[in-house]
Amino acid sequence: MTALRPDLAIIAANVRPGSRVLDVGCGDGALMAALRDERGCDARGLELDPVDVASAVGRGLSVIQGDADTDLADYPDASFDYAILSQTLQTTMRPHVVLDHLLRIGERAVVSFPNFAHWRVRVSLLWGGRMPVTRLLPVAWYETPNIHHVTIDDFRAYVRERGITVEQAWFLSGDQLTSAAAANFRAEHAVFLLRR
Structure with a gap:
């Protein structure tokens, strides 16, 4: 596999080859390119940032500019095998509506997000009294x-x-998988494979 961010590598490894995939909040298309090139998937993307859209299109990917909060309603039911939302859930205005759309649009949904209960976040709040800045949460509270x-x-x-x-779940501490035991405390990042 192409070198991907650890959560994206997990997603790529667990998408069935040849699947139809919608990557919501696809960024520059790194996951889509891996799915297309290495898994033979028909990957489509939706991205808010016009610079990332241009980058993904420059890779020959089918990406449109759009907003997960408003534009997912336009997709027909069951139009994809997988609807992916990686590190985007926590940035949406109405995450419950976005999740409903993902599960309507895709046979399965893959959702990943940073865990705000990780021990480093807790320690930063407890001892420093401030919102943390970490590798996975790299900007100050006013820029996030x-x-x-x-x-x-x-x-x-x-x-x-x-x-x-929940068909499967993976938990990452740093770039390494960690067990589900005490994941809320130990994992910095989570990836869930879901279906209705």
Whole structure:
């Protein structure tokens, strides 16, 4: 596989070859390119940032500029095998609506996000009294696009309450996989494979 960010590598390795994929918040298209080139997927993208859209299109990818909060409603039901939302959930205005659309549009949804309950975040708040700046949360509170500070346990409770099935989940500490045991405390990042 092409060198991808660890969460994207997990996603790429777990998408069935030849699948139809919508990558929402696709950035510069790194995941889409890997899915196309190495898994034979028909990958499409939706991205808000025009610079990233131009970069992805420059790679020969099918990406349109759009907003997950408003534009997912335009996609027909069951039009993709996978709808992917990587490190974008916490930046959306209405994450519950976005998740509903992902599960309507795709047979499966893949969602990844930084865990705001990771021990380093807790320590930063406890001892320093300030919002943390870490490798996965690299900007100060006033510059961050993150508007919903979700934790792994918050997300688990949400999908359970909504009757959404978690087919698989992966948890990352640094760039390494870690066990599900105490993931809310130990994992910096989570990846969930979901279906209705």
